[in-house]
Amino acid sequence: MSSTDFMPLDGWDHVELWVGNAKQAAYFYEHAFGFTRTAYAGPETGVRDRASYVVEQGAIRLVLTSGLRSDSEVTQFACRHGDGARDIALQVPSADGAYRTAVQRGARGIAEPHWEEDEFGRVELASIATYGDVVHTFVDRKDYAGPYLPGYRSTVENGQVDSGVGLKALDHVVGNVELGRMNTWVEFYERVFGMTNIVHFGDDQIQTEYSALMSKVMADGSGKIKFPINEPAEGKRKSQIEEYLEFNHGPGVQHIAMQSEDIVAAVTQLKERGVLFLDTPDSYYEEVEGRVGEISEDYTDLKRLKILADRDEDGYLLQIFTKTAQDRPTVFFEVIERHGATTFGEGNFKALFESIEREQALRGNL
Numbered sequence: 621m622s623s624t625d626f627m628p629l630d631g632w633d634h635v636e637l638w639v640g641n642a643k644q645a646a647y648f649y650e651h652a653f654g655f656t657r658t659a660y661a662g663p664e665t666g667v668r669d670r671a672s673y674v675v676e677q678g679a680i681r682l683v684l685t686s687g688l689r690s691d692s693e694v695t696q697f698a699c700r701h702g703d704g705a706r707d708i709a710l711q712v713p714s715a716d717g718a719y720r721t722a723v724q725r726g727a728r729g730i731a732e733p734h735w736e737e738d739e740f741g742r743v744e745l746a747s748i749a750t751y752g753d754v755v756h757t758f759v760d761r762k763d764y765a766g767p768y769l770p771g772y773r774s775t776v777e778n779g780q781v782d783s784g785v786g787l788k789a790l791d792h793v794v795g796n797v798e799l800g801r802m803n804t805w806v807e808f809y810e811r812v813f814g815m816t817n818i819v820h821f822g823d824d825q826i827q828t829e830y831s832a833l834m835s836k837v838m839a840d841g842s843g844k845i846k847f848p849i850n851e852p853a854e855g856k857r858k859s860q861i862e863e864y865l866e867f868n869h870g871p872g873v874q875h876i877a878m879q880s881e882d883i884v885a886a887v888t889q890l891k892e893r894g895v896l897f898l899d900t901p902d903s904y905y906e907e908v909e910g911r912v913g914e915i916s917e918d919y920t921d922l923k924r925l926k927i928l929a930d931r932d933e934d935g936y937l938l939q940i941f942t943k944t945a946q947d948r949p950t951v952f953f954e955v956i957e958r959h960g961a962t963t964f965g966e967g968n969f970k971a972l973f974e975s976i977e978r979e980q981a982l983r984g985n986l
C-alpha cells in the first residue's frame with residue numbers, strides 16, 4: 621500500500637516488559653510458557669542500573685528487565701504501573717529513517733538514533749513514545765549476528781532454542797487508552813506509521829450487561845504488525861478497560877497475542893505447566909459449532925481446554941486468553957491460531973467479556 625511507503629516495517633523485533641523482579645519473571649516465562657532463556661545483560665556484563673533477561677520461543681522475543689535501584693526509570697515504571705510492557709520494538713530497514721519520519725509526523729522522540737556495537741556487529745536503535753509510558757523502538761539489526769543486542773551475553777547452552785510449547789510468532793499487541801482517546805491513537809498510527817484501520821467495533825457490538833468497549837485495529841501495509849486500540853465504553857458498572865486504566869495508572873498494553881500451529885497441544889502443555897486461562901461457560905460450547913461450522917480440530921478438545929472459536933469471511937480462528945500475568949489486573953496473554961481468518965474473534969467478545977467479568981467480580985471490582 622502506498623500509504624505505508626514512508627514507514628516500512630520488517631516485522632516484530634521484541635516486546636520488553638519492565639518488571640519488579642526480572643530474575644523471577646524470566647523463570648515464569650521459561651517454565652510456565654515454554655520460552656528459552658537466550659541472553660542476559662546486567663551487573664555481570666557491565667550494566668550498572670538494570671538486569672535484563674531475553675527469552676525466546678519460535679520468532680517471539682520477550683525481554684524482562686528490572687531496575688537495581690529505587691531511582692531507576694525501570695523501578696519507577698514498575699512501581700507506577702506494575703509489571704507491564706514498556707517497549708513494542710519493531711524491525712525496520714533504517715532506525716534513523718524511521719525515527720526522523722516519525723518525529724517529523726508528530727511523534728515524541730525518546731531515544732535519538734544511535735549505533736551500538738560489539739564483536740558480533742552493530743545494531744541501530746531509536747525510540748519514540750506511544751500511549752501511556754509505552755515506547756516503540758526501531759531496530760535495524762541486519763549487520764548483527766550476536767545474541768539479541770550488543771553487550772548481551774548468550775545464555776543458550778547447546779546453541780539450540782527449544783521449541784517450547786509451540787508458540788511461533790507475535791500476532792498482535794493491544795493497547796488500552798482512556799475514554800474518548802481511542803481515535804487520537806488511531807490517528808497517531810495513521811499519521812506516524814501510515815497504518816490503516818482494518819477492523820472496528822463499537823459499544824453496540826461488544827457489550828455485556830455491565831460493561832462495554834470500543835476497539836479499532838490498526839495494521840501496517842503488510843498486515844504483519846497489528847495494533848488493536850481499546851477504550852472503555854459506558855456500561856452499567858465499571859468496565860474491564862476502566863479497571864485496567866485504574867490499576868495500570870493510565871494507558872498501556874492490555875494483551876500480547878502469540879500464534880500457535882497446534883493450539884490443542886500448546887494449551888494442553890501450558891495448562892500442565894501451570895498457566896492459568898480464563899474460563900468459558902459450557903453453554904458457549906452448545907452454540908459454537910453452529911456458529912463456526914466445520915473445523916479441523918475436535919470440538920470436544922476445544923470444550924475440554926476452553927478454547928474459543930470464531931469465523932470470518934476468510935476462514936476461522938481459535939483463541940484463548942490467560943488470566944492476568946501479575947497481581948494487578950493488567951497485562952495478559954492470548955494464544956491465537958489462524959486458519960485463514962484475519963479478524964480477532966469479535967464473535968467471542970461477548971463470551972470473553974462475560975468470563976473476564978466473573979474474574980473482576982471475584983476481585984470485588986465490578
Ligand code: FE2
Pocket residue numbers: 792794875877954964
Ligand atoms: Fe487479541
